[in-house]
Amino acid sequence: MNKFILLLIAALSLSLHSNAKDGYNINVKFNDAKDSLVYLCHYYGKNTTVFKDDSARLSSNGEAIFQSEKKIIGGIYMLLFADKSASMELILTNGDNFSLEVSKANIYQTAKFKGVTENSDFYAYQLFLVEYGKGYQKIEADIASAKTKKDTAVLRDKMKDKGKELTNYRASFITKKPTSFLAKIFNAVEEPEIPSELPTLADGKKDSSYPRLYYKQHYWDKFDLHDDRLIYSPLYERKLDDYMTKLVVPVPDSVIRECDTLLAATSGHEELFKYTLWYLTRWTETSKVMGLDEAFVYLVENYYMRGKATWIDSAQLSKYVKRAGDIAPNMIGKPAMDLRMLDTSAMKVIPLSSVKAKYTVVIFWSPTCGHCQKEMPQFDSLYKAALKKYDVKMYAVEADNETEKWKTYINEHKLSDGWIHVSDPQRTTKFRDFYDVYSTPTIYLLDEQKIIRGKRIDHTNLLGLIDWLEKKKKTASSATDTNKKK
Secondary structure (H helix, E strand, C coil), X not given: CCHHHHHHHHHHHHHHXXXXXXXXXXXXEECCCCCCEEEEEEECCCCCCEEEEEEEECCCCCEEEEEECCCCCCEEEEEEECCCCCEEEEEECCCEEEXXXXXXXXXXXXXXXXXXXCHHHHHXXXXXXXXHXXXXXXXXXXXXXXXXXXXXXHHHHHHHHHHHHHHHHHHHHHHHCCCCHHHHHHHHHCCCCCCCCCCECCCCCECCCHHHHHHHHCCCCCCCCCCHHHCCCCCHHHHHHHHHHHHCCCCHHHHHHHHHHHHHHHCCCHHHHHHHHHHXXXXXXXXXXXXXXXXXXXXXXHHHCCCCCCCCCHHHHHHHHHHHHHHHHHCCCCECCCCEEECCCCCCEEEHHHCXXXXXXXXXXXXXXXXXXXXXXXXXXXXXXXXXXXCEEEEEEECCCCHHHHHHHHHHCCCCCCEEEEECCCCCCCHHHHCCCCCCCEEEEECCCCEEEEECCCCCCHHHHHHHHHHHHHHHHHHHHHHHHC
């Protein structure tokens, strides 16, 4: 090939590149709708969240144009009628220019696309799913009505084969068009295939933990954490949910390590990083698992306070910093802040540090709180039935300055044996700040050294926690004795 031809090809390539346009141009024609307002929306992380990008009104002929010259991220978008009478999903990538003709009443079967778009492939897949779903439901119905175990087993094998049809469809498409966005979608929903043969341990036994470990290690293999378009789809949050709740060990160290790994993987990809940090922040802050608020504090201190969340304003940043500041002093493993409280006579100071007990249950409560009124007698019954043998004391703090009602409630319910009742009428201890008491009852478990070992617990899980701590001590003591003998 001579130099002239090479130069001509290079010039043509540059020309095409320079003429490439950002944004989108979508010519829409609905055969059975007119004079209707239609929105162009995009998903954001999950299928329950969509944001409006554009709008157009169908003409008397059912036609409309959606057009923009602004660069878009792209992803799975949606045409949504303003009256919510119908919607249809679209793949939209930056620079797409296509036309669509469709009937609102029968979208999958009638949608026809022309131009620069992946939607012909996308809708071929939708049609496949419709037929696939019918076949799958038929097998499910047959299993429900099967008369014998043999018939059921045959049908279950048939269901497995049916499942392979879906996997094979996606795999075949990925092979044919590996760089397409639809291939990215198919890869994103793919799950790791666990090897059928278990590895053998040193003692000759099969490693039963291997399937779970393999699944976790390969969970993100085919999900492109560098492609922001996957945020504009309904896939990512479900993947994160399943990973964090089912595969990650729910202890602070493990959660923090996984947070760092995911945020490192998405770093430099604005939308994925933003969504990942937002999700992990919300997940750790609202988790019902005791102690995971430590991971929330870690995220605030290491990402928000270091300026890595560039998209949030100062007001939102202040909220995160304040919340982390409220939690930090009372995390599990931290020494409990001492409290110098007055007894019911308001004459004697009883510091929390003065309580001599193997375990101290610190309860912030109010006699006017309905939940407290139910919980306090339950704790008393639990103390008499099981806690007393562990040398437990209840340091019960009246939180709302309801002095007379407080004393009356204590006397009526005979909360005496094992109980130390105190209050802070002048609010000199700042107990609400140090113990993050924003509702009642708020309950902590302290050990003999007044180290926090449990928080936000109740009468249903306190005994289990103490039993676990006792077993942990025995295990540690046994290991120490063994090491000494060696």
